[in-house]
Amino acid sequence: MRFSRVLRAGAVAAAATLALAACGGGGDDSGSGDGGGDGGGVSFDNLVIGIKFDQPGVGQKTPDGYAGFDVDVAKYVAKELGVDESKIEFIEAKSPDREQLIKRGDVDFIVASYSISDKRKEEVTFAGPYFVAHQDLLLSADNTSIASEEDLKSSALKLCSVTGSTSAQNVRDDFAPQAQLQEYSSYSQCLTGVESGQLDALTTDDTILAGYAAQPANQGKFKLAGLNLSDEFYGIGLEKGNTELQSAINDAIKKMIDDGSWAKFVESNLGPAGYETPEAPEITETS
Incomplete structure (x- = not known):
């Protein structure tokens, strides 16, 4: 059976912990990423994140890289999971492909104007919402x-x-x-x-x-x-049943809202079109 990227990351972390214990090493719990976040116990060396490539202000591939509100959210969450921006690979997540990208393990999670719905929740797990x-x-x-x-x-x-x-x-x-x-x-x-x-x-x-x-x-x-x-309640889509990653992402979303980063991302990406910053949503996806 093929492991998803998230399960593989967890297996590597568990193996490392066992090895340290066997050698009597102390070690720390800072995770294997480079971004400084603790990730709530979820550890990654790098991340593959699905975004939209053709949505200006939300998720767009440009000659200078990637830009938009969803991109800023994805980078913030990655940082909280301990992954530096340089260790993120963004891939295109078109609307009809999102569930399959997650189910095949092609991505660690998707931040792509992904509306939470009961039908989709039959196939994937969501964290959030992070926007309405x-x-x-x-x-x-x-x-x-x-x-x-x-x-x-x-x-x-x-x-x-x-x-x-x-x-x-x-x-x-x-x-x-x-x-x-x-x-x-x-x-x-x-x-x-x-x-x-x-x-x-x-x-x-x-x-x-x-x-x-x-x-x-x-x-x-x-x-x-x-x-x-x-x-439309935007959620971050991830592997069905992965409550550990869901919890870690929810923690990152809460921090992003509380420290003012969320409002800053809305204003910088959507404000130029006259879009007024709304109230941040409450986290509902907790399995």
């Missing part, structure tokens, strides 16, 4: 046809979201079941359709939409509808 977003729509700046939830009931409406996302499911099941929904592999594809007029709106979390609208190339082209269609 709200589903909204991004329209072309001159679009006046969508101003309320009532406007979403038209069968002629052409909406777009990403395959495997909670937002797409909400369109089908709840607020716009009659709409013509297009699902693409990336939000960038949806945005192109809205800009060209082939689609009426891109729908997903307001954090993601604000990030796109704030990009220099997009300023003045798009606007948010301002509809809070749902509450």
